Amino acid sequence: MRLVTSPFYADIALAVYVKVKALGMREEGCQAKSATIASYLRLSKASVERGLAQLSRPAPDQVVELLSQRRTLRGGQGTSALRRTRPMSRAETFVWVPVAAAEDLTPRQLRAYAVIAYAQAVGIQLTEGELAGSLFHHSGKKAGQQLTATAAGQVVDELEAARWLTVRRRAGARGRHLFTAHDIAPAATPEEEEGSAPADPASGSDAEQTRRRHAGVLPAEAGSPLVGEGSGPLADEGSLANKETPRTDRPEDAGALDSSAVGETQVVEGAMPVENPRVPEPRKRASAVLALRADAHNQPDIPQQTTGPSTDSRRPYSGPQLTLSPEIHAVLEPVHWLLKRVDNAFVARKIAREVGRQLREGMAAERISHRLAIRAARTMTSDIRDPGRWLLGVALPRWGCGHADCESGVMWSTGRRCDVCAEVVADRAAARQRSQRLAEGLCPEHGTRPGPAGSCTDCVLDEAIRRPVPAPRSQPAGPPRGTCTGCGARIFLTGQALVDGSCLLCRSEVSGLPQDTAHASCPDAEPVTCIGGADGAACDRPALPARSVCVRHRIVEIAAAAV
Numbered sequence: 001m002r003l004v005t006s007p008f009y010a011d012i013a014l015a016v017y018v019k020v021k022a023l024g025m026r027e028e029g030c031q032a033k034s035a036t037i038a039s040y041l042r043l044s045k046a047s048v049e050r051g052l053a054q055l056s057r058p059a060p061d062q063v064v065e066l067l068s069q070r071r072t073l074r075g076g077q078g079t080s081a082l083r084r085t086r087p088m089s090r091a092e093t094f095v096w097v098p099v100a101a102a103e104d105l106t107p108r109q110l111r112a113y114a115v116i117a118y119a120q121a122v123g124i125q126l127t128e129g130e131l132a133g134s135l136f137h138h139s140g141k142k143a144g145q146q147l148t149a150t151a152a153g154q155v156v157d158e159l160e161a162a163r164w165l166t167v168r169r170r171a172g173a174r175g176r177h178l179f180t181a182h183d184i185a186p187a188a189t190p191e192e193e194e195g196s197a198p199a200d201p202a203s204g205s206d207a208e209q210t211r212r213r214h215a216g217v218l219p220a221e222a223g224s225p226l227v228g229e230g231s232g233p234l235a236d237e238g239s240l241a242n243k244e245t246p247r248t249d250r251p252e253d254a255g256a257l258d259s260s261a262v263g264e265t266q267v268v269e270g271a272m273p274v275e276n277p278r279v280p281e282p283r284k285r286a287s288a289v290l291a292l293r294a295d296a297h298n299q300p301d302i303p304q305q306t307t308g309p310s311t312d313s314r315r316p317y318s319g320p321q322l323t324l325s326p327e328i329h330a331v332l333e334p335v336h337w338l339l340k341r342v343d344n345a346f347v348a349r350k351i352a353r354e355v356g357r358q359l360r361e362g363m364a365a366e367r368i369s370h371r372l373a374i375r376a377a378r379t380m381t382s383d384i385r386d387p388g389r390w391l392l393g394v395a396l397p398r399w400g401c402g403h404a405d406c407e408s409g410v411m412w413s414t415g416r417r418c419d420v421c422a423e424v425v426a427d428r429a430a431a432r433q434r435s436q437r438l439a440e441g442l443c444p445e446h447g448t449r450p451g452p453a454g455s456c457t458d459c460v461l462d463e464a465i466r467r468p469v470p471a472p473r474s475q476p477a478g479p480p481r482g483t484c485t486g487c488g489a490r491i492f493l494t495g496q497a498l499v500d501g502s503c504l505l506c507r508s509e510v511s512g513l514p515q516d517t518a519h520a521s522c523p524d525a526e527p528v529t530c531i532g533g534a535d536g537a538a539c540d541r542p543a544l545p546a547r548s549v550c551v552r553h554r555i556v557e558i559a560a561a562a563v
Contacts, residue, residue, distance in 0.1 A: 011107030016051035
């Protein structure tokens with residue numbers, strides 16, 4: 001919707017965006033040339049290139065909507081660019097627009113169609129004046145200015161003639177038109193095809209005839225004013241009334257000023273047929289109604305208006321008084337003193353309808369009364385300048401997250417703080433703090449000044465804690481150690497062990513020398529032989545002192561016990 005509502009983007013940019021977005025949804029992406037896109041949209045190549053250039057430039061909010069990637073074939077010859085649109089976030093407003101509308105409508109009609117489709121999706125009754133606020137001039141002396149309500153009405157008539165829009169004249173609240181945007185233009189009925197005869201040039205265009213037909217004006221009355229352009233004169237751009245009045249028999253000339261040359265208000269003579277009533281002409285300004293004298297007095301003599309009820313154009317509300325149901329009256333009890341100050345019956349009725357809507361949706365009456373009492377207590381009476389607007393915009397709406405039980409960040413059923421709202425508040429506070437630290441040139445995480453190397457000291461320490469450096473293994477003091485090649489025992493690599501890599505026992509066994517010097521020095525003692533291992537195999541090696549096994553089988557026993 002930022003493309004639709006922003007005056008920075010031209011109408012052609014929206015049409016190009018819709019087509020590129022649709023082509024980019026394919027698996028291969030948008031690879032069409034500007035000439036191909038122009039043929040799809042039935043526009044010139046220069047117009048499409050102008051729209052692509054505007055979408056590729058940063059907007060005033062520094063957002064780029066279209067990204068293009070230049071490509072070159074293997075032979076060095078260039079090919080069409082690969083275009084893709086900016087991914088949207090979940091918080092952005094959007095509207096679904098059919099691609100056929102971009103191909104069938106003009107860029108300005110497409111923009112008006114998108115605004116109407118968005119208003120229809122969110123349930124807003126759009127007026128032609130509000131529609132004109134989203135349509136802008138992009139060239140000439142009025143570049144950047146909004147279109148008038150009359151010009152917006154012409155666009156609406158063109159959309160209706162193209163069958164992309166259905167207009168129900170004066171069917172909405174306060175005499176507004178009701179617009180219905182179609183996903184696809186419906187086909188013409190046989191009656192409409194037969195009646196689509198060539199129009200008379202004197203009777204105006206097809207859109208003009210459509211507007212007159214809906215307004216109840218026949219082609220013979222082409223000189224009548226365009227009553228379908230709004231409820232007021234063209235000088236006021238069709239502005240709608242903002243107050244209700246039950247009177248429908250108000251004379252059209254009650255507030256007109258009498259001219260000193262004419263004498264009294266003229267009465268139109270002649271009766272019109274009942275089935276073909278004449279459309280009353282709009283009231284003109286006082287300067288146009290008053291005639292000048294023929295003598296030297298060139299200034300019109302304007303009589304002073306009386307303040308009686310017969311000449312006051314803004315009569316007070318004289319319809320039935322507003323009555324509230326006992327349930328709604330009890331809910332509004334904390335703000336009865338404010339409700340008495342609402343002097344507009346329409347606003348008071350809207351307040352009662354809002355309370356009734358919340359009660360129908362399942363909200364407890366005590367909850368609404370508590371909300372009104374709390375917000376009235378937190379607001380100074382002098383700050384409430386318009387009681388009706390304050391009740392509708394501040395006091396009655398429910399504040400909180402999407403959870404139905406959340407009431408301004410507190411769960412109504414339990415009285416505990418809402419976790420979702422607390423998380424949202426914390427995230428917003430952290431984002432504000434981060435932005436403030438970045439603006440001050442500090443570390444966004446710790447708020448400290450970066451060091452000479454350009455990095456924060458606390459960030460370096462946190463990184464070191466997350467990824468500790470393994471400590472190097474320290475070698476024990478003494479000669480180097482190794483493993484015996486015979487029995488696998490750990491030995492010191494000194495002397496003869498550096499040559500053969502064997503322990504003393506394995507070396508003595510291989511060389512045939514005495515294996516135990518203790519036994520050799522005591523010839524009277526009987527040598528003890530190893531009883532073998534757990535597998536029962538015989539072993540002729542001498543046993544260790546105070547042991548019944550030799551060194552090798554003792555090592556096997558220790559290894560088995562460790563396992």
